[in-house]
Amino acid sequence: MAGVPAAVHDRPGGPPGSEPLALYARMWLIRAFEEKVSELYAKGAIKGLLHLGIGQEGVAVGAASALRPDDVVFGTHRSHSHALAKGADPVRLLAEIAGRATGYGGGRGGSMHIAVPEVGFVTATGVVGGNIPLALGAAYASVVLGVDRLALAFFGDGAGQTGAFHESLNIASLWRLPVVFVCENNGYAEFTPLSTHTTVERLATHAATYGIPAETVDGNDVLAVRDAVAAAAEAARGGGPRFVEALTYRLRGHYEGDPAKYRELSELAEWRAKDPLTAFRVRLEADGVLEPGGATATAIEAAARERIDAAAQESLAGPTPTPPDVVRHVYAP
Amino acid sequence: MAQTRYIDAIRGALEDEMTADPAVCLLGEDITLGGPFGATTGLVQRFGEWRVRNTPISEATVVGLAIGAATVGLRPVVEVMFLDFITLAMDQLVNHAAKLRYMTAGALEVPLTIRAQFGATGGFGAQHSQSLEAWFAHVPGLRVLAPSTPADAYAGLRAAIRSDDPVLYLEHRGLYWQRGERDDSAADNPWRARVRRSGTDTAILAWSRMVPAALEAAERLATDGLNVEVVDLRSLSPLDLETIVASARRTRRVAVVHEAVTTGGLGAEVAAAISEAAWHELAAPVARIGAPFAPPPAGPELEAAFVPSVERIVAAVRDLVDRGVAASFAPGA
């Protein structure tokens, strides 16, 4: 592309879908999805406990775009974006969140327990830090089975205080497992700012304790995240674990319905101004990938919203499970 | 038929499974040295240090790692050194292993086996001696086996590993050195109970170390002309209600014996199931003989008073036969 330094955007030989416009489109898909979920929840069309990733799309998309399709990802309670970034189908995802029989879990798992193993998103979990050992296990399996398959664990800053986090860093380092730890440090563990949870506000510090190379990046810069995770992934294939800490912010409450009174409005405003979608568009315009005036950008957003609107209609029209479904899938058939 | 020790049968099962299936791996503390009792002696020399892997003292993460590995194609067997320490891994076992299949409508399965030894022997005290099987039989999605003979130890462990569900396989360390016949050709379903001694006057239902105690009680009662049936449950989840209820109907008097404390123990579940199915055929309430409602004491005499004895079993059967009462149950008894 004329006038744009190749190193800025493109990763020669990078995975498909890692090109800038594809990233932008994927981020919009996620934003549209999460906003739709929020809207449906507010209307009462979706029930349950939801944690939305609005504002953190840069991390989800940046990280997932740096992986191969068969690399596996383990997520958190806030993982709609991770699943979508890895290639989940919005229809089935929304159906699961809405408790439909056509959802990924047949309505049994709900928002926090999404599993789409066919695209490498193995599972999310509702237990803080609970997915980190799972990712280690997948990495261990890669070694035993002799396959070149990486595992990536997403987790938040709150997980950094859990015992499992410490144990996992230790074991991953000891065994030189092919795992990438990606910390979405949004400064809050539920309702509590990180500073009141720990004296160690940069979780990358803990990686260093166990000799795991770590990088801290601006989580709202999708390209920075992509490049950091790509470098980490490359190194982790055979070179032992790596750690990427992405500094970001969630623009909604901890859960849908959380008035988030524990946050200063000025802080929220400050981070809104750093919205990853806006920031990326501005960057792409400045680099001539998107034309100023935004026709393409607008079209991308519109296409995303249209697709999600259709997905919502389709999902909500899906059948609801019936009582006998309660006891299916408890054990192997 | 070959005579073998219970612990050697366990090792044999591990070895045979690991030979037959390269996905079977062992994880645990000190297992490359054989573990504290020698269950895994020699295996690392045969299968290498990735398939027989020593772990740090990090039960939560090791179990979680095994779960994650299971979701992507391994068939791990975790050794938890003492059943008491499974408490450190409760989140992973209960919130993850037991529920991933369900929450994902079968997209994920967790073919995990956890081996743990238990029992009040040697005066090891309250944190090394508990019988906790009732907790796990109470968790939908988990399976629980508790073999009492070398033959069942072998067959049960192989079945546990073959199972696509997470299985808690409970070894009683008081049985480790017991010898018994190992007949691999016997077509016996380890998930069903087994009548060890046919009888007509009373049935004693037991598992693990209480099976030999029940058999001895039956021998003593035989000298008084009583023909006592002994049923080894073997599988605690699922319970083989068909065999249990048939035995209750046939003998009309039942005593359930377990080393776990009586209150809230699995004997209560068995008793309730029998009373629902066979109330009108019973000549007495179902008696439960278990440990008193106290932590396992360390002192040898106290420990001996804590574990249900052959004498107590005999007395309980006498109460059923002579007076038609389940006098074994008393608060704190």
Added chain:
Amino acid sequence: MALPPLPPPRLVRQLRTMLRIRRFEEALIDLAGSHDVGHFHVYVGQEATGVPALDLLEPGDVSYTSHRNHGHLIARGVDPAAMLAEILGRATGTNRGKGGTLHLASATHGFPTTSSSVGGLIPIAVGSAFAFRELGTGRVSAALFGDGALEEGAWHESANIAALRRLPVVFLVENNSLEALGQKANEYPSSTLAAPRLADLARPFGIPVAVVDGTDAGGVHAAMSEAIERARSLEGPSFIEAQTVRWPGSRPLWPQLVTGPTDLAMAWDPSRIGDEHRAWHERQDGVLRFAREILAAGAASTDEMLAFDREARDEMAAAVRFALDSPYPEPEEALRDVFA
């Protein structure tokens, strides 16, 4: 290489305590040869850590220990006879026969409990420190554990909270895994922890660390007194790693007197040291080292030390007899103390 800067009578008392611990453990090992004692862990080789460190605690300070607890309890004045009785499950034991070696406790001596699940005591010790801070008592909580406990997540969670709230807790880690089996040169200190140095596990939390030779009583004293001072002034936790070589007799699954009964005279008569276990007797045995230092400082004579040793052996022989003569508890004891 120095003694704690304390008056000679106090140093002599520390020596006597070390000898008492050593003879206790040897008596127990001997007893296990003829009686069913159950499994146990001995403190041989670590006396020069526990004694000077715990001597700095005051009544009202609490210390939580783990399976390797005999030395700790004796160091804070618990009666060895009651301890042995407990190990043998007698009614006269510290826990009335219900705890055994793994749960020896004496609240009056500042040992609320021993926890035998590795790492299990750490959050509890932090909890006591939390209470001390809230109540403003000026008391200190000491968590006594080994290198293995640092593998448990509970360590990480506890260290985080202790540092965050500046709790008056001292983490005294007795690393007896120097020259551990399986350790490779220039690699991790143990095969089960990826941190190059154990102290690196505390530093990220901003917890001050000290690494000392566990046979250097003076070094242990210095580190511990600084840590206690910091705790009492509510500046927060400290992490002390005291390093020792594991006593060869603690390598087998059951402790064995592989280096022979301690020959105190080896401290001043090198001709008594044979080639077998030379390193142990010359350098690694903290009790012999302390004895040498006491002699060099003129705080006691060889005759006095031999007399102390004899008294220690006599005391432990009497403790054995007491324990063996003590009755077992009645069966009803098994049901007491379950609830209030």
